[in-house]
Each structure stands twice: as structure tokens, then as C-alpha cells.
Amino acid sequence: MPQNSLPGSPSPGRSISNTTPQLPGSAGFFFLMTLLVFLLAGGCRSLTESSGWDFHFSDWIPDWTAQSWFNGSSDDPRYSMGYEPDYVHWFDHFVFVRGSRGQVLRLQRMGDAPPMMLAQDNGAEKIYKVRKEDQQFFRKNGFAILSGGPFLWVDPGLKARKRSRQFRDWMNGYKDNEILERILNHLARQHPTLAQRVRIGTSVQDRPIYALRISRNYSPAKKSLMFNSGHHGMEVLSIDYSLDVACLLLNESCYPHSIYMPTDLRDYILNNFVVWIIPMVNPDGLHRFWNHSGYMGRKNANGVDLNRNYPFYWKSWNNLASSGSAASYKYRGPEPGSEPETRAMMDLARKHRFLMSFSFHTYATRVLFPYTADGASNPYPDPAKYFASTIARHGISYRTTRQYEAARKLYSVDGTDQDWLYHELGTMALIVEGSMSTPSWENALKSIAGMRPVSLASLENLKSGPRLELEITDPSGRPLPEARLVLNSRTWFEQENWPRADQNGKIHVFLVPDETLYAEIQAPGYRSRSFRMQCNKVCVQRFQLTPTR
Ligand SMILES: [Zn+2]
Structure with missing residues (x-):
């Protein structure tokens, strides 16, 4: 097993009291719940003394995959259960300790x-990643708990x-900006007729x-x-949830448990859509996360939560939904769309008028449909509720305590991309929240595999309707292009x-099953046309409008 694959089922220890993590999108509630419901599992077997650790690329398929995924008839109880305790964060498993050369010797x-893995070597001073349950041992032996x-x-x-x-x-592991760029370049090079790498903005x-x-x-x-x-x-x-969709569309086996997309669905999507x-919408945040703190990087380099920076219901009446303080993890920014990352996404959306959008997040295990802002x-x-419900039930969380569901909100938010779109x-x-945060890579692979049916179901919905x-x-x-459709059989509240x-x-138009549409097509200078339809x-359908004179 490669050393970058963190063990799959270490026992969690006590939480560190002086740690005040900036929590991921799904907030402290789930963190606390996760700690409360933690089930203890077996010991950690593969964390080894790390000076001169090996990285065997030939072992790139982790053990659990070979044993319990591909063979399908393993004694591993995880296979028959399908789920595991909630090992959703790296900080459920590990702490960092700092010691001198003398202490290490x-x-x-x-x-x-206890096992320890070298995390950073500053010459006289070394920092190790150790099992959380061993932290007292290291403290007693003079190491500082970071x-x-x-x-x-x-x-x-x-x-x-x-x-x-x-x-x-x-x-085969979590990605930083550099490796991600290489991956995109590789996929574009391997599939020149299908894929192009495009720079859509700058952080x-x-x-x-x-x-x-x-x-x-490709055609616009x-x-x-x-x-x-x-x-x-x-x-x-969440990077891998997106990459998995790319790999499905490009017929690339990117993960140990990759599957091939049904040919008819793949053809339908590739032929009819771009x-x-x-x-990675927020590359500065990703850089911070990798190089400064595994608790940081949620916000952009201006300290703005990009998913509170979109114009719809920006700074709404509900002051729990976002914050005007730059120190807050949900700082909305000085004005709507103030950030270059937000503007890049808005410009792209206005240009291409996306029919469907997934914004992947971690780790609430929810498919959130708009409007998510309170009061909207x-x-x-x-149709949004219908669409989200039909795809959410396909997700597999690989967790004991939380399964995929569609929901309108998790907690109060405003200025989100989905509401604006x-x-x-x-x-x-849709804001699609995966089932884990940053677990061991082995568990991450499960979370990726469990998200895949949700992504595929959304594409299947596009193919089968109703729309x-x-x-x-x-x-x-x-x-x-100036035509518009007035849907008289729907009630509208937000103008x-x-x-x-286009x-x-x-x-x-997305529809709800058995919805009877009473509609009118209008265009300036043309006679309107009314129709009734169930689809x-x-x-x-094609409609020709005749000029008024
Ligand atoms: Zn998030």
C-alpha cells in the first residue's frame, strides 16, 4: 500500500482542545455529530516508521479495492455491510507532533x-504525523502536540x-493545483477531438x-x-467528483473502480451538449490548504467565501446566512460578485446559459436544490425539487450515519451560486455535497464511487426528461433569440x-411529471402563440411566429 494512502480504519482518539478548526462547508454541527457518533474500529496497521518510506507505484490499487470491490466475495465484513463508520476527516485519525533529533533517537x-510518519524535517527539529490515540504517549515523551x-x-x-x-x-490521491493542471492537460491531449482545456479566469x-x-x-x-x-x-x-464526470465522458479509467458510462447515454450527452x-474554482484556497493549514483554504485570497458572493439574495435579511466580517468563514465580500473567481463563473454562465449545473462540495451528503436562501x-x-429528488436517491454514502437525500437547505445561506444560476x-x-470531507484516500475512493450514480442519474434525467x-x-x-415563454400554469414569486x-x-424548460403547461410564446414584433401541453x-417542438405586420 502506498504511504500516501492513509490507513482505512484507525481508532479515533480524543479531540485536541486547543484546536479551533475552520470547518468545511457543512459546518461545525456535522463535525460535532460525527465525533459523537463515532464507532471505534480496529487498529491502524499500515502507518509505519517513515524515515525513508517507500512509494510503490505498482501497489497503486489499495488493498480494500482488490479484496472487497473487484472480487465481490470477500470475507471483509465491510463488503456485506456496504458501509463503514464515519471516518470522514483526516483529523479524525491523526495529529502532528514536533520533536528534537534527540527525542526521536x-x-x-x-x-x-507507536508508529510515526515524518511530515517535515527541519534538520534539528522534526514533525511527525501520528495516530490520534497515541498523542498522550508523545506528549509524555516531550513532543509538542501541534x-x-x-x-x-x-x-x-x-x-x-x-x-x-x-x-x-x-x-491516485488528493490533488493540488499543479497536479490538477497536469491531469487536465493529459486528458485534453489524449482526447483532442473531445476535450479542450480552457482558461476561464484568474484568481x-x-x-x-x-x-x-x-x-x-464542439459547436457553440x-x-x-x-x-x-x-x-x-x-x-x-470535491475535485475528484468533477474529474470522475470528465473521465466517464472520455471513457477513461481514472480510478481503481472506474466504470464505463452506458454507450447510449454517453453518445447522447456528447452529441447534444457541451x-x-x-x-477548482478557488485555486488560491487550494494552495493555502496544501501549504499552510489543512483547516484553511475555504475562502479565496481576499478572505471571501465565494459561495456567499453571488448577487441573488446577497446580504439578505437573514444575518445568519453570511457575514460582513472579513474574519468570518462565511464572509460575503464587500459587494455582490466582488471576487474575480465569482465573476469568472458568472461570465461563463451568462455566455453559455448552462442548462444544468452541479457545484460539488463536501460533506453533508445532500443534493441541495434552489432556492436555498431563506425567504426566496x-x-x-x-421542477428543481423533482430533479434533485430523482437523482439523490442513487447516491451511496458509504457511511453508517448519513445517506444521500435531496434538500432545500442545510442551514441558512445567501449569495450562493446555485440560487443565482x-x-x-x-x-x-444543484449544490451536491459529497459524503466525506478529507478521509483516507481509500475512503475517498468510496465516496467518489458513491457520487458517480448521482452524476450519471442527472445525465440520464437530461436524456429521459421530462423537459x-x-x-x-x-x-x-x-x-x-428575443423570444420568451410565458408559463401561465406556473406561479412565480421572484421575477x-x-x-x-438563447x-x-x-x-x-424542465418539467414535473404530468404537469400540464399553459404557455404562450412571445417575441417583440411577432404575434404571440399559445399552447397547452403535457410532456x-x-x-x-418547433414554433414559427408571424410578424404583426
Ligand atoms: Zn463547501
Whole structure:
């Protein structure tokens, strides 16, 4: 097993009282709940003395995969249960200790010291990653217990993965900006007719924000979809949820448990859509997480929570939903859309009018549908709730205490990307919270595999409906981009400016099953047309409008 793969089931120890972590998106509540419900499991077997640790690329498939995933008939009780206790954070497992050379030598002479992995060597002073339950032993032997450290101390295997020239090694662990860029370049190079790497913006600290644009016979006339991760830069596992979608579309076996997408679904998506994969919206946060503190990196380099910075319900009436204080983990920024990362996402969305968007986060195990801000009222009937519910039930959390569900909110928020996308463009914009935070990489692989059915179900929904595709033209067949659809059978509360046509005169509407639409197509200078329709699949209709004179 590679040393970067942290053990799968170490026993948690006591929490460190002087640690005040900046918690991931799903907030302290879940952290506390997780600690409360912790189940103790067997000891840690693979954390070894680390001076001169080995990294065997040939062992890149972790043990549990070989034993219990591929063979399917293992004695491992995890296989029959399907779930494990909630080992969702690295800090459930490990602490960092600092000791002098002399202290380390004394421990080595003792012979039976607990396992320790070298995290950083400053010459006379060394920092080790040790099991949380062993921290008292180290304290008694004169080591200082540190309140945290850069994520690189948790996952020093990153350095070895970066030394490798193999794609599968880059994929086999958590990613930083550099390895992620290499992965995107590799996928684009391997699939030149399907994938292009596009730079969509620049962060506060001048780091590029990249997208992988995937389509067959790319044309801007096709409707666009988006899968993004890392609005919160520390939510490093979310990168892989996005990359997994790219790998499915490109037929790449990127993970030990990769599957191939059903051919008809893959063809449908590649032929009809342009899929934008943006694996890291907040590269400055990711850099901070890896190099400064494994508790930091949620916000951008200006200290702004990017998922509170979008204009819809920005600084709403509810002062629990975001904060005006730059010190807060939910600082909304000085004005709506103030941050370059937010603006890059908004510009891209306005240009491509995404039909569907996934914003991956960790680790509430929820598919959140808009509107999530308190006080914002959804159109009725509400296709967003229907869409989220139908895909959430496919997710597998691989946790004992929490399973995937659709929900409107976790806790009060405002200024989120999903609410802005839904309100501004009618995008089926979901915040998809994975099932773990930053667990051992072995457990991360499970979380990735458990998210995959959710992503696939969303694409299947696009293929099977119910939704409406209208093409509005004038009598000569020229598209009418100024057309809009008035849905009289729906009730609206937030002055949404959709459904309206795109530059190709196309209008897309998600529906609820058995919904009867009473609708009217309008365009300035043309006679309106009314129609009534019920559609339980993907219904494609053409309408010609005649000029008023
Ligand atoms: Zn988040």
C-alpha cells in the first residue's frame, strides 16, 4: 500500500482542545455529530516508521479495492455491510507532533514506540504525523502536540505522485493545483477531438482557473452543462467528483473502480451538449490548504467565501446566512460578485446559459436544490425539487450515519451560486455535497464511487426528461433569440427572467411529471402563440411566429 494512502480504519482518539478548526462547508454541527457518533474500529496497521518510506507505484490499487470491490466475495465484513463508520476527516485519525533529533533517537532506542510518519524535517527539529490515540504517549515523551499543519503533512505522498510521469499516479490521491493542471492537460491531449482545456479566469493571486470543455463536434450552438468543484478550496475531495464526470465522458479509467458510462447515454450527452468541467474554482484556497493549514483554504485570497458572493439574495435579511466580517468563514465580500473567481463563473454562465449545473462540495451528503436562501420562493410546480429528488436517491454514502437525500437547505445561506444560476438563467443548479470531507484516500475512493450514480442519474434525467426543447423561428426559419415563454400554469414569486430563448432561438424548460403547461410564446414584433401541453419525456417542438405586420 502506498504511504500516501492513509490507513482505512484507525481508532479515533480524543479531540485536541486547543484546536479551533475552520470547518468545511457543512459546518461545525456535522463535525460535532460525527465525533459523537463515532464507532471505534480496529487498529491502524499500515502507518509505519517513515524515515525513508517507500512509494510503490505498482501497489497503486489499495488493498480494500482488490479484496472487497473487484472480487465481490470477500470475507471483509465491510463488503456485506456496504458501509463503514464515519471516518470522514483526516483529523479524525491523526495529529502532528514536533520533536528534537534527540527525542526521536530516544524513541527509536525504546524500540516499541507507536508508529510515526515524518511530515517535515527541519534538520534539528522534526514533525511527525501520528495516530490520534497515541498523542498522550508523545506528549509524555516531550513532543509538542501541534494544533494543525498544512495538508501536505497529512498527505506527504503528493510529492512522490508529482515525481511520477504516470497519469494513474497523479490520479491516485488528493490533488493540488499543479497536479490538477497536469491531469487536465493529459486528458485534453489524449482526447483532442473531445476535450479542450480552457482558461476561464484568474484568481486573486493570479492563479489560472481552468475548465475542461468536453463535447463531440464542439459547436457553440449546443446547450451547455457544468460540473464544478472547489468554491471552497479546502474541499479537496470535491475535485475528484468533477474529474470522475470528465473521465466517464472520455471513457477513461481514472480510478481503481472506474466504470464505463452506458454507450447510449454517453453518445447522447456528447452529441447534444457541451460539458464544462471546472475542478477548482478557488485555486488560491487550494494552495493555502496544501501549504499552510489543512483547516484553511475555504475562502479565496481576499478572505471571501465565494459561495456567499453571488448577487441573488446577497446580504439578505437573514444575518445568519453570511457575514460582513472579513474574519468570518462565511464572509460575503464587500459587494455582490466582488471576487474575480465569482465573476469568472458568472461570465461563463451568462455566455453559455448552462442548462444544468452541479457545484460539488463536501460533506453533508445532500443534493441541495434552489432556492436555498431563506425567504426566496420557488416557482410552483417546482421542477428543481423533482430533479434533485430523482437523482439523490442513487447516491451511496458509504457511511453508517448519513445517506444521500435531496434538500432545500442545510442551514441558512445567501449569495450562493446555485440560487443565482436558477434565478438568472433557469439553470437546474444543484449544490451536491459529497459524503466525506478529507478521509483516507481509500475512503475517498468510496465516496467518489458513491457520487458517480448521482452524476450519471442527472445525465440520464437530461436524456429521459421530462423537459421541453422549443425552437422558435420566423416564417423564413431564422431563429428568434428575443423570444420568451410565458408559463401561465406556473406561479412565480421572484421575477425570474426565464424561460427565454438563447442565441439560437431555443428555449429549454424542465418539467414535473404530468404537469400540464399553459404557455404562450412571445417575441417583440411577432404575434404571440399559445399552447397547452403535457410532456413526460424530452419533447422537441418547433414554433414559427408571424410578424404583426
Ligand atoms: Zn463547501
